[in-house]
Amino acid sequence: MDATGDNPTPRSPHTPTRLQARTGILLSAATALIATAVPASATPPTATPTPNPTPVVVDCFNKPQTRPEEYLLACGDGNNRLVDLHWNTWNHKTATATGTDMVNDCRPYCAAGRFHPYPVTVTLSHPQPWPNHPNTQRFTTIRLLYTHTTPTPVPKDVTYKLVYDSPDTP
Template identity: 70%
Template sequence: MLCAAAALAALAAPASAQSAPADPYPVVVVDCFSAAQVQPEEYILACGDGNNRLVGLHWHTWGAGTATATGTDMVNDCRPYCAAGHFRPYPVEVTLSAPRPWPTHPGVQRFTVIRLLYTDTAPEPVHKDVTYKLVY
């Protein structure tokens, strides 16, 4: 979280003509609130209702092209309906990829694809290996 705040603060700072070129900004993942995140401990996948979130993320890599982590996908089973449902844990390997320019923040790259590989069972009807576009 601190890294994300530092990255956003750096966006607001004016560049000095006399300073050496700064290192490129880290690639970020954008959350449901349009905030930049770097190695977040949690990440909401279902922005509309919060019924699916990644928790306990342990990042193994965070690079210019990909980022990898392990953690738990907490999914509401919505039985008998979502408000009365229970969150179930599913161990998962997470890969972020396909960095692209973040249109509202010139000079910042954001990951645009997330891959979830369930290491045990997957929540029904999801396959054990799924890939989603990140559109935030």
């Protein structure tokens, strides 16, 4: 009945009652509240990680280095190492430095030998993905260009592969 006491106005079967309208409003508000309460971490990430644009050089101990002051070339016996490295460039393709190659003459044998300095230009190149280190590139080639004399019997310009892939230890 309406306020006058007369019969209520006939209602279409598609017209909601006040109770139905209130329920719909409350459900909409609850849905909006739940949607804002869900943490952002629940949504899957859309961006993929980008690789480190600057490669590293991996040392004998399987550690990444960037612009090292020293670099051990002879991992087994330590009889050849680069020292006093001054890096001119280090980018996504190459790295170039000047320094000194300290080489043991092993005379009369390596334990009794003496180290001799040889000025050198060092170039790292050919970056490749570093196995088991996602998003990290590592230089795989080293070139030594001796600017004066060379250690016997090494040529004035020599290139080596850098492949120190010992298994990682936890």
